[in-house]
Amino acid sequence: MATRIDLTLDCADAPLLAAFWKTALGYVDEPPPAPFRTRKEWHAQFDLPEGDSVDDAAWLCDPDGVGPRLTILSVPEPKVAKNRLHMDVRVPGHGSPEERWARIRAESARLVAAGGRVQEVFEGHHVVMADPEGNEFCVAAGAA
Structure with missing residues (x-):
């Protein structure tokens, strides 16, 4: 187990x-x-x-x-460097690469509206984001 x-x-x-x-x-x-x-x-x-x-x-x-x-x-100390471990937020669903990319972009926009921010876009694959305190995470498609 x-x-x-x-x-x-x-x-x-x-x-x-x-x-x-x-x-x-x-x-x-x-x-x-x-x-x-x-x-x-x-x-x-x-x-x-x-x-x-x-x-x-x-x-x-x-x-x-x-x-x-x-x-x-x-905690009292501020974040000072890039995360050594980050989460990947996986959007569900299958479909064409274009459909998966559209879902990734939509989820990224939803998370920006919730207080996150886009740091880097890897067109067609994933989006690197940060939460409201700067903790990095990625938005990507789930397993195809």
């Missing part, structure tokens, strides 16, 4: 980044683990530094349970 992974993004503004990635991936806020009713209640059980707030993080999940969990954590 394969090991499951979670992905964690460091950021300056967890609510902003969570809203973007929920839009980008179709993810939802992950419920707190049982027996806790809220994330705030769950968060209170830990011996965390004073001033550490549940609002400094977000936990997202695929509502279908397929994709990896995404944790978004506010």
